Amino acid sequence: MAVRSFKYVIVGGGVSAGCAAREFAKQGAKPGELAITSKEAVAPYERPALSKAYLFKEGFARLPGFHVCVGSGGERLLPEWYKEQGIELILSTEIAKADLAGKAFVSAPGETFKYQTLLIATGSTVCKRTVASLGTFMESMHVIIKLTAFKVQRAEAKNIFYLRDIVDADGLLEAIKAKKNGKCVIVGGGYIALVLGAALKINYLDVTMVYPEPWCMPRLFTADIAAFYEGYYSNKGIRIVKGTVAVGFTAHDNGEVKEVHLKDGRVLEADIVIVGVGGRPLTALFKGQVEEEKGGIKTDTFFKTSVPDVYAVGDVASFPLKRARCLCCGLSTSTMLATSVLIQAIKAAEEGKTVEEYDYLPYFYSRSFDLSWQFYGDNVGDTVLFGDNSPTSAKPKFGTYWIKEGKVVGAFLEGGAPEENKAIAKLAKFQPQVETVDQLKAEGLNFAIKYEAVKFVKLLVYYRCD
Numbered sequence: 001m002a003v004r005s006f007k008y009v010i011v012g013g014g015v016s017a018g019c020a021a022r023e024f025a026k027q028g029a030k031p032g033e034l035a036i037t038s039k040e041a042v043a044p045y046e047r048p049a050l051s052k053a054y055l056f057k058e059g060f061a062r063l064p065g066f067h068v069c070v071g072s073g074g075e076r077l078l079p080e081w082y083k084e085q086g087i088e089l090i091l092s093t094e095i096a097k098a099d100l101a102g103k104a105f106v107s108a109p110g111e112t113f114k115y116q117t118l119l120i121a122t123g124s125t126v127c128k129r130t131v132a133s134l135g136t137f138m139e140s141m142h143v144i145i146k147l148t149a150f151k152v153q154r155a156e157a158k159n160i161f162y163l164r165d166i167v168d169a170d171g172l173l174e175a176i177k178a179k180k181n182g183k184c185v186i187v188g189g190g191y192i193a194l195v196l197g198a199a200l201k202i203n204y205l206d207v208t209m210v211y212p213e214p215w216c217m218p219r220l221f222t223a224d225i226a227a228f229y230e231g232y233y234s235n236k237g238i239r240i241v242k243g244t245v246a247v248g249f250t251a252h253d254n255g256e257v258k259e260v261h262l263k264d265g266r267v268l269e270a271d272i273v274i275v276g277v278g279g280r281p282l283t284a285l286f287k288g289q290v291e292e293e294k295g296g297i298k299t300d301t302f303f304k305t306s307v308p309d310v311y312a313v314g315d316v317a318s319f320p321l322k323r324a325r326c327l328c329c330g331l332s333t334s335t336m337l338a339t340s341v342l343i344q345a346i347k348a349a350e351e352g353k354t355v356e357e358y359d360y361l362p363y364f365y366s367r368s369f370d371l372s373w374q375f376y377g378d379n380v381g382d383t384v385l386f387g388d389n390s391p392t393s394a395k396p397k398f399g400t401y402w403i404k405e406g407k408v409v410g411a412f413l414e415g416g417a418p419e420e421n422k423a424i425a426k427l428a429k430f431q432p433q434v435e436t437v438d439q440l441k442a443e444g445l446n447f448a449i450k451y452e453a454v455k456f457v458k459l460l461v462y463y464r465c466d
């Protein structure tokens with residue numbers, strides 16, 4: 001089998017790889033220097049679209065419409081663009097073995113790739129733990145089934161989906177078409193589960209969401225924030241079953257899922273099941289060869305790993321945050337900025353120079369139905385809720401501030417206009433001191449808007465004095 005050598009290789013062909021290619025081109029990488037190896041059959045695309053516009057009934061998104069980097073406001077990189085730049089896009093090629101010490105890796109069909117600088121961008125994989133750990137219960141189900149002569153299948157039953165890539169999304173679309181007006185059970189109450197619940201409802205499915213936590217998205221939402229979304233979803237006709245988990249499935253004779261069995265004994269009919277229980281960084285290829293932290297590949301603020309000439313970025317990377325507690329595994333919202341810093345750091349290192357540290361402000365957003373929220377900063381400390389968070393309001397608009405040691409460290413806003421979202425982002429970035437929590441309660445969103453205005457005036461004064 002052939003051995004191919006490149007100056008730079010990116011393993012993984014997702015959001016980070018596309019953004020990195022764009023920055024490599026900007027930084028003057030020469031034709032033939034960069035290769036991207038991807039398991040997927042298509043050029044890098046905006047993965048978040050898969051749970052949103054890709055599933056819309058009208059005005060839906062399809063490739064090439066959402067190739068990277070349109071999601072972060074950049075240009076759309078079509079497959080031809082990579083050709084024009086002399087960037088090798090090696091698609092449908094899974095990397096099976098990595099040898100970081102030998103600066104080489106091997107694809108599943110046996111082709112060897114050598115590199116001088118490696119960028120790991122393998123992203124994350126769906127977490128099948130919840131379903132996989134059905135173990136004991138499923139075993140007992142098998143016994144019951146044998147006794148009752150019903151056919152039971154595990155998580156492999158047809159029409160059980162884990163949405164990660166475009167192939168999964170196409171499978172889900174087919175099922176939506178085939179099961180028109182059918183029943184859909186969403187396992188999970190997190191980020192993707194909530195978006196998918198809305199998308200399936202828009203497609204006229206009868207949707208039930210099941211999750212064990214007392215409210216949806218507990219890692220980010222307070223009980224008050226969650227109460228709004230749960231109320232809103234209920235009003236749209238989505239049933240929410242909390243405090244229990246899915247522990248098994250039954251299937252029809254044709255292998256299609258038929259029922260979801262819950263731990264509390266309830267059984268839900270289902271034509272489609274979507275498991276949205278989170279992801280895990282895809283580090284397996286590099287296990288034991290590179291330092292890991294919090295489940296991801298540990299990097300410094302320049303995305304350097306513990307191995308020389310090896311960098312990691314995106315979902316697979318754990319990099320330190322200045323303003324928040326956690327080491328953050330990437331989100332697509334930060335990818336363009338992160339990859340710019342990373343490629344500039346690689347290029348600068350080649351010339352013996354350095355670049356400014358990457359100072360990422362944690363940012364999450366989501367959209368479902370006609371709702372849209374943004375969050376910036378850290379969700380730690382006391383909270384203050386403001387605005388109209390009634391799920392029955394014609395135009396709900398509300399938010400929450402997180403206050404730690406007298407400073408606003410995080411801010412959430414539903415229904416904000418672009419300039420209002422900008423204002424809460426500034427607040428989370430500069431973390432102003434607050435006199436009293438009551439002041440925040442009384443001023444609500446105005447606190448952020450006033451702060452933005454005052455900062456702007458201060459900047460103007462500074463500029464004039466200068």
Ligand SMILES: Cc1cc2nc3c(=O)[nH]c(=O)nc-3n(C[C@H](O)[C@H](O)[C@H](O)COP(=O)(O)OP(=O)(O)OC[C@H]3O[C@@H](n4cnc5c(N)ncnc54)[C@H](O)[C@@H]3O)c2cc1C
Binds near residue numbers: 015049095096163
């Ligand atoms: C359905 C869905 C909805 C989302 N919605 C949002 C959202 O609304 N907002 C948001 O900020 N984020 C969202 N995300 C998360 C966001 O998509 C990720 O943070 C982002 O894609 C991370 O980019 P990445 O390059 O690290 O990984 P990915 O984009 O996942 O790319 C990883 C690539 O590596 C490839 N790969 C993995 N292993 C190998 C291997 N061994 N050999 C070759 N190739 C390999 C994969 O096939 C894939 O192409 C969503 C994710 C999903 C799945």
